[in-house]
Each structure stands twice: as C-alpha cells, then as structure tokens.
Amino acid sequence: MSAKSKVLKLSHIDLVGSMDVETAAKVIFRGCALHLRENFRQFKEEGDSMALMQIRIGVRRMRVALYIFRSIIPKEVRSNFNREFRYFGNLLGDARNMDVFLNSTLMPEIKTKDFKMVSKELLRLGEIFRAEEYDIIIHEISGGHFERLSKSFDKWLQGNWSTKLGRSARKIMSSPIAPFALNAIEEGGIELLNRGADVENLSADELHDLRKYIKRTRYHLRFFSSLFRQEKIDEGYDLLVKMQDYLGHINDVKEGMIILSQLSAAIRADYFAETLRFNARVYGDASKEVEHNLAEFRALWRKFEDFTIDNKDLRKAV
Numbered sequence: 001m002s003a004k005s006k007v008l009k010l011s012h013i014d015l016v017g018s019m020d021v022e023t024a025a026k027v028i029f030r031g032c033a034l035h036l037r038e039n040f041r042q043f044k045e046e047g048d049s050m051a052l053m054q055i056r057i058g059v060r061r062m063r064v065a066l067y068i069f070r071s072i073i074p075k076e077v078r079s080n081f082n083r084e085f086r087y088f089g090n091l092l093g094d095a096r097n098m099d100v101f102l103n104s105t106l107m108p109e110i111k112t113k114d115f116k117m118v119s120k121e122l123l124r125l126g127e128i129f130r131a132e133e134y135d136i137i138i139h140e141i142s143g144g145h146f147e148r149l150s151k152s153f154d155k156w157l158q159g160n161w162s163t164k165l166g167r168s169a170r171k172i173m174s175s176p177i178a179p180f181a182l183n184a185i186e187e188g189g190i191e192l193l194n195r196g197a198d199v200e201n202l203s204a205d206e207l208h209d210l211r212k213y214i215k216r217t218r219y220h221l222r223f224f225s226s227l228f229r230q231e232k233i234d235e236g237y238d239l240l241v242k243m244q245d246y247l248g249h250i251n252d253v254k255e256g257m258i259i260l261s262q263l264s265a266a267i268r269a270d271y272f273a274e275t276l277r278f279n280a281r282v283y284g285d286a287s288k289e290v291e292h293n294l295a296e297f298r299a300l301w302r303k304f305e306d307f308t309i310d311n312k313d314l315r316k317a318v
Helices: 021-046 049-068 075-091 093-110 116-142 145-158 167-173 177-195 204-227 230-266 269-304
Strands: none
Touching: 021 049, 021 116, 021 145, 021 167, 021 177, 049 075, 049 093, 049 204, 075 093, 075 116, 075 145, 093 116, 093 230, 116 145, 116 230, 116 269, 177 204, 204 230, 230 269
16 A cells, blocks of 8 residues: 555444434445445555555445335345445455455564465465455456446435335334434344354354454444444444454354365475474464454353443433
8 A cells, every 4th residue: 555545444424313224224335335435446546454454344334224225225125236236245355365465464473483485475375466466356346336326325325215105114214213223223233142142162264254244333333323322332332343353253264264275275395394384374363363352252242231322322412
C-alpha cells in the first residue's frame, strides 16, 4: 500500500429513537454501500490489500444488514443481493488468506537466520500465487460486475419499498426503530449462544462458523449503537471484538497451514527436506498460539453468556 493511500472504514451510523424502521434501514444501507464503493474503487486503482480487507468486511456487513431488515425486504430482492454480495466475499477470500500468511505467518521467519533460504523461496511462490489471485479479482472488478450491482442496489434503495410489501411489512416499516433494534440484538445474541452451546467441543471449522455469528452480533450493536448508552455498547462490543479476533487468529493459523502445505508441495526438490524441518518449527509455534487464543476466547465467551441489553439501556430522549 502506498504511503498516501488511506482506506475508508464505515463511519458512525447516526440513528435516533424517533426514526421509523424504513428510515433507519436506508441510513444503514447507504453507509454500507458508500463504504463498499470507495474501497472497491481504491482496490481497483491501487491493488491495495487494506482496501481488499475492507471490501471483505463490507460485503459481510451488507449481508448482515440485509438479514436484519429481512422483514421489510421482498424475499427475491434480498436473495438476489445476498447472493451477489456473497459472490464478491468469496472471490476475495483466497487473496486475503495469502496476504495474512505472507505478512503474519511467513514474514517473521524470513527475518531470522534459520531457514532463510527456504522461507524466501516459500515467499516467492506465495507472491506468485497472490499476484494470480489479484489479477483475477481486478479482472472481475474491471469487467463491470460490481458497478452493475452497485447501481442496482442504489436504484432499489432509492425506490418506494412499500409498493412490493404486504400490510404486516408496511406496519413494521413505519414502527419506531428502538423496539426493532432491541429485538434484532436479542435475536442475534440468542442465535449466537445457541451456536456456541457446546463451545468446548467445537472443531476448528465449527469455531470459524461461530466466528461468523460473533461478527453478525457485533454488527447488530454497531448498526444500532447510537440508540443505546455508550458504556453498554462498549461492554458488548469489547467482548465481541476480542472473541472475533481470537477465533480469527485460530482460523488464520488453520488457513496458513493449508497454504504452507500447498506451497511446500510446489517447492524445488532440493529444498524439500529443509522445508519439512521449517514446517515443523512453524507448526510448533502455531500450536502455542492456538492454545493461547483458544483459552482467551473461552474466558471471554463465559463473560458474554451473561451480557444482556434491554430497554433500560436505551438513551434518554432529548
């Protein structure tokens, strides 16, 4: 990333308790759409890995917003946009995993004397793979797919939603946002707790799935944070962010080991024996990291089980 480059992060979404659900939904969707457009533009122009990460965050956040407001979005509309945004999230996945591997897993090893030749060769192979993935992404973005999706989404956002909705959905649209937000947060929290009910026995893949629900619950708080007392939002957000990070580190290790095995299989034969010894060291370090992150996550999970947010936590009307 160039020194002058600066990615756009989603700004604070300012909702007030007097808003109805439709108005609040459109405010949230506009913020999500702007965040995505700007980071797609930056990645397209600069190949910025940080913009790439923000795009992945943005498509996930957009899909969560579509889910939260599903009761006021026609099923076919939501299914279409959800499918499209999921496509872009999946498209960027391999490149993001390689970025993490090269910058966080492999780079510290290159700076040591041990295994310097092997780690540099793995870096070379990884950079080739990453460049191929970036070419695919840039080609897809340059082809106009995202621009068409963005225009279609903006057109829907600016339209009259009520014309394609039934009576019950129109009633929800005109209702106050605060009770809707409380219900969404409670629903998300219950779903998360159910997903992690047997957290001690989940596999690495299952923990990654659980992390997706942690992110969803985090976005619930983020979207509606201006409606609640800041200290209560901070309490929940702090738990969710840390849990997400710990599980993210575990998943990065898992994905990194997969990438390491793929690159090791492609390395020159005269490097292979040394590569196996290098891998053993990386695996040993990774095992300690996973053990630590899992213990920290479980401690936070027990705290989150006692976290609640309700009417008393709403901000007082001015």
